[in-house]
Amino acid sequence: MNLRKTRTASAAHGTTGTTGPTTHPPTEPAAPPPGGTTDGDRAARSGVSRRRLLGTAGAAGAAGLAVGAGGGLLAGTGDRTASGNPDVPGGTAPLSSVGATRLDFHGPHQPGILGPARAHGELLALDLLPGTGRGGAAALLRRWSRAAEAMMAGEAPDADNGVAGGTGPSGLAITFGFGHDFFDAVGLVDARPRALDPLPEFSADALDPERSGGHLWIQVEADDPTVVFHAVRTLQRAAADTARVRHRTAGFNRAPGAASGESGPRNLMGQIDGTNNLRPEQEDFADRVFVPADGDPAWMAGGSYVVVRRIRMLLDPWEEQPLETQERILGRRRADGAPLTGGGETTPVDLAAVDERGRPVIPADAHVRVSAPESNGGAAMLRRSYSYHDGFTGDGSPDAGLLFVCWQADPMLAFVPVQRKLDRGDALSAFIRHEASGLFAVPGGAEPGGYVGQRLLEG
Amino acid sequence: MNLRKTRTASAAHGTTGTTGPTTHPPTEPAAPPPGGTTDGDRAARSGVSRRRLLGTAGAAGAAGLAVGAGGGLLAGTGDRTASGNPDVPGGTAPLSSVGATRLDFHGPHQPGILGPARAHGELLALDLLPGTGRGGAAALLRRWSRAAEAMMAGEAPDADNGVAGGTGPSGLAITFGFGHDFFDAVGLVDARPRALDPLPEFSADALDPERSGGHLWIQVEADDPTVVFHAVRTLQRAAADTARVRHRTAGFNRAPGAASGESGPRNLMGQIDGTNNLRPEQEDFADRVFVPADGDPAWMAGGSYVVVRRIRMLLDPWEEQPLETQERILGRRRADGAPLTGGGETTPVDLAAVDERGRPVIPADAHVRVSAPESNGGAAMLRRSYSYHDGFTGDGSPDAGLLFVCWQADPMLAFVPVQRKLDRGDALSAFIRHEASGLFAVPGGAEPGGYVGQRLLEG
Numbered sequence: 001m002n003l004r005k006t007r008t009a010s011a012a013h014g015t016t017g018t019t020g021p022t023t024h025p026p027t028e029p030a031a032p033p034p035g036g037t038t039d040g041d042r043a044a045r046s047g048v049s050r051r052r053l054l055g056t057a058g059a060a061g062a063a064g065l066a067v068g069a070g071g072g073l074l075a076g077t078g079d080r081t082a083s084g085n086p087d088v089p090g091g092t093a094p095l096s097s098v099g100a101t102r103l104d105f106h107g108p109h110q111p112g113i114l115g116p117a118r119a120h121g122e123l124l125a126l127d128l129l130p131g132t133g134r135g136g137a138a139a140l141l142r143r144w145s146r147a148a149e150a151m152m153a154g155e156a157p158d159a160d161n162g163v164a165g166g167t168g169p170s171g172l173a174i175t176f177g178f179g180h181d182f183f184d185a186v187g188l189v190d191a192r193p194r195a196l197d198p199l200p201e202f203s204a205d206a207l208d209p210e211r212s213g214g215h216l217w218i219q220v221e222a223d224d225p226t227v228v229f230h231a232v233r234t235l236q237r238a239a240a241d242t243a244r245v246r247h248r249t250a251g252f253n254r255a256p257g258a259a260s261g262e263s264g265p266r267n268l269m270g271q272i273d274g275t276n277n278l279r280p281e282q283e284d285f286a287d288r289v290f291v292p293a294d295g296d297p298a299w300m301a302g303g304s305y306v307v308v309r310r311i312r313m314l315l316d317p318w319e320e321q322p323l324e325t326q327e328r329i330l331g332r333r334r335a336d337g338a339p340l341t342g343g344g345e346t347t348p349v350d351l352a353a354v355d356e357r358g359r360p361v362i363p364a365d366a367h368v369r370v371s372a373p374e375s376n377g378g379a380a381m382l383r384r385s386y387s388y389h390d391g392f393t394g395d396g397s398p399d400a401g402l403l404f405v406c407w408q409a410d411p412m413l414a415f416v417p418v419q420r421k422l423d424r425g426d427a428l429s430a431f432i433r434h435e436a437s438g439l440f441a442v443p444g445g446a447e448p449g450g451y452v453g454q455r456l457l458e459g
Numbered sequence: 460m461n462l463r464k465t466r467t468a469s470a471a472h473g474t475t476g477t478t479g480p481t482t483h484p485p486t487e488p489a490a491p492p493p494g495g496t497t498d499g500d501r502a503a504r505s506g507v508s509r510r511r512l513l514g515t516a517g518a519a520g521a522a523g524l525a526v527g528a529g530g531g532l533l534a535g536t537g538d539r540t541a542s543g544n545p546d547v548p549g550g551t552a553p554l555s556s557v558g559a560t561r562l563d564f565h566g567p568h569q570p571g572i573l574g575p576a577r578a579h580g581e582l583l584a585l586d587l588l589p590g591t592g593r594g595g596a597a598a599l600l601r602r603w604s605r606a607a608e609a610m611m612a613g614e615a616p617d618a619d620n621g622v623a624g625g626t627g628p629s630g631l632a633i634t635f636g637f638g639h640d641f642f643d644a645v646g647l648v649d650a651r652p653r654a655l656d657p658l659p660e661f662s663a664d665a666l667d668p669e670r671s672g673g674h675l676w677i678q679v680e681a682d683d684p685t686v687v688f689h690a691v692r693t694l695q696r697a698a699a700d701t702a703r704v705r706h707r708t709a710g711f712n713r714a715p716g717a718a719s720g721e722s723g724p725r726n727l728m729g730q731i732d733g734t735n736n737l738r739p740e741q742e743d744f745a746d747r748v749f750v751p752a753d754g755d756p757a758w759m760a761g762g763s764y765v766v767v768r769r770i771r772m773l774l775d776p777w778e779e780q781p782l783e784t785q786e787r788i789l790g791r792r793r794a795d796g797a798p799l800t801g802g803g804e805t806t807p808v809d810l811a812a813v814d815e816r817g818r819p820v821i822p823a824d825a826h827v828r829v830s831a832p833e834s835n836g837g838a839a840m841l842r843r844s845y846s847y848h849d850g851f852t853g854d855g856s857p858d859a860g861l862l863f864v865c866w867q868a869d870p871m872l873a874f875v876p877v878q879r880k881l882d883r884g885d886a887l888s889a890f891i892r893h894e895a896s897g898l899f900a901v902p903g904g905a906e907p908g909g910y911v912g913q914r915l916l917e918g
Binding site (some may be wrong): 037097098099120142159161162163164166167168169207223224225226227229232233236237240244245250252253254255256257258259264265266267268269270271272315319335339383389391392396398400 | 507557558578619620621623624625626627629683686688691695696699703707709711712713714715716718724725726727728730731778793847850851
């Protein structure tokens with residue numbers, strides 16, 4: 001049982017209320033804000049900058065908390081800071097370890113919403129086998145929760161296949177959701193949230209039903225690909241007589257330590273992605289992302305709705321565009337992500353700026369303008385995406401793009417209005433294609449001893 | 460041009476002769492031996508253990524060499540040591556960085572043979588478009604070599620798409636090979652090595668011709684998945700009018716820093732893999748892996764032959780076996796990789812040992828016995844594999860297994876006899892299936908200013 005370790009940190013889990021933006025994981029000290037969370041490094045970078053301003057060395061802080069958690073290196077000092085480079089000298093304290101980063105499965109929210117996206121993320125949708133019913137679904141979620149808790153803690157799950165032996169949890173985060181048709185399948189139609197009503201059709205959609213929807217959804221993330229495989233396979237085996245994988249996509253982000261400068265992570269079009277995202281320090285962050293404690297339905301308190309879109313990037317025509325054209329389509333400079341109205345990556349976009357001939361500097365159809373909260377009555381969501389590359393299609397072009405993942409308290413107030421606007425007037429639309437779609441209700445985190453969805457399935 | 464950096468280290472490239480086992484990369488200090496190279500961490504682990512015995516701290520050694528190479532952190536201090544954890548305290552010296560690890564494209568051998576396999580590896584086979592001819596192929600290899608040299612140095616290739624901006628080279632290694640049919644396509648049949656004669660058929664093969672063969676082969680490896688995507692896409696674009704991707708598989712190994720103990724990396728059956736591999740310190744290592752300076756054909760001097768097998772693991776029946784059965788099939792303990800005859804992972808297997816009833820402790824059909832050099836007239840090859848997971852098949856089982864990659868001076872003296880023996884009597888055969896196969900001639904490294912295959916294409 002190489003994999004088994006003592007799990008000591010959960011007692012240190014500090015929560016700030018059911019709907020507040022808590023810090024996941026507790027063993028990842030000064031958990032970075034999820035701003036810019038198409039890549040974890042990005043969020044971590046913001047985090048360390050703040051700590052530097054406060055005169056607190058990231059590594060020393062990490063060591064202090066690790067000691068406090070009682071586990072030394074094993075307790076998880078995975079402080080991915082300083083532009084994604086975990087190896088910035090930090091004095092004599094033990095520095096970070098990719099493998100030792102450990103998140104708590106329990107908490108007011110499930111673990112894969114706040115905190116950074118990891119280097120690897122897999123999204124699976126499963127359908128219940130006929131006749132499973134509510135009891136079978138509850139037993140499945142109980143098995144899944146138990147396995148997720150163990151693996152996230154670096155412990156071996158039941159009937160372990162040994163694949164992750166010797167490897168730390170590596171920031172493993174496992175998150176479960178329920179799709180629209182789940183409630184029909186288990187006879188709980190009355191408990192289905194209205195927020196799960198099917199998304200409207202968008203004119204540019206080219207959705208593959210085989211890769212869309214699903215009764216159940218799992219997001220598995222970690223900084224190590226073998227840890228991700230181990231978790232996916234373990235969860236699939238635990239579902240064997242109950243549910244079957246409907247579709248699965250593997251995604252990636254920049255690896256911890258791969259960046260050597262301060263620039264943010266990029267998507268497969270070469271753009272710095274995740275700028276101007278929701279940030280936990282924003283006053284309305286929790287209201288926008290999480291269903292409140294007195295929300296409807298009650299079983300979704302502390303939960304969130306996730307919209308997943310497989311967005312194919314048409315890289316052949318995109319890469320034929322001159323850089324200047326690409327930048328006008330986006331409204332940002334490719335090199336540093338700064339808006340065309342000047343400044344740096346995090347400088348606010350000046351949508352009102354005009355050039356010497358009175359034309360808007362940010363074109364009317366620029367992606368950054370059309371998607372901005374200011375253009376959408378304030379609508380905003382927490383983006384936390386992965387890139388994917390599934391080989392090459394028959395015409396020789398890459399089957400690659402963005403696994404767009406966004407979180408919100410209500411899709412009708414976030415994803416839907418923004419996507420409607422993009423669908424009508426985004427210059428980027430000519431270079432992307434939405435090929436699959438999913439919408440899932442992700443309940444709050446499980447209580448210790450409980451399981452995800454317990455309030456629904458035993459309600 | 461965030462990506463552009465000064466490249467300072469190539470002058471420090473030390474070679475030990477055309478056919479000797481040189482250390483790739485020169486900027487990765489005390490390059491670890493490729494023993495156990497189904498995962499780079501493994502090799503690095505052995506490396507640091509030796510250095511520890513010598514009383515030399517890995518991190519201090521790294522810092523010293525990095526300074527010698529003149530580039531500080533940018534020169535690459537990616538010393539993946541101490542059980543794959545790059546963050547072991549090493550005094551006040553700058554520690555390692557995943558992104559900064561930089562390999563030299565030039566050298567007597569191509570870069571993806573010696574040194575560790577990385578966290579990510581993609582294998583591509585391409586076919587030349589009709590009418591390309593020798594001149595077109597030479598121009599392609601020249602473009603590819605130029606792009607590979609730039610990207611491996613952390614510089615932007617021509618017409619860069621910007622995807623790797625801000626990210627260090629992350630140990631990027633790009634390696635090119637020629638398949639049997641390449642020589643027909645370009646009218647160089649007389650230059651085709653006899654070693655490229657098609658492999659014999661094995662009884663357990665279930666080869667998919669669409670995923671086998673190919674005129675040209677590329678192995679792209681790095682510790683960052685966006686760096687791999689960037690390189691693959693760049694090389695594909697550079698081939699656009701000349702060659703087309705025939706098949707591509709993405710593989711993975713354990714990420715740097717993911718291991719928290721001393722145990723080696725594991726394959727998707729849960730086994731520690733890569734034990735008892737060829738090691739550069741073995742006297743006959745170079746003879747076994749590389750074509751000698753006076754070898755035949757002359758253009759392959761310093762080159763090697765790679766056999767690639769997509770080996771599907773039948774994980775459903777495998778995981779149904781009790782642990783004891785799995786261990787008898789392999790001849791090793793799953794927990795620590797030690798042979799059933801005792802000791803630790805690196806303890807030699809005692810094939811002669813018998814139990815109290817006189818039966819062999821290592822069963823006659825155990826994988827470790829059947830594949831051992833002692834069972835194959837000394838035949839051995841350098842294994843350097845990746846795991847893969849391409850989703851789930853129609854029956855719900857994982858489409859996953861091993862991208863077996865092995866290197867040798869002559870396949871008829873290495874892969875072929877060993878695989879013949881395995882094909883007849885390996886207990887593991889019931890749980891695996893060879894689904895694709897490739898054999899490629901990988902010439903020696905390019906000279907500075909030259910390109911891979913130049914001696915063939917201009918010979």
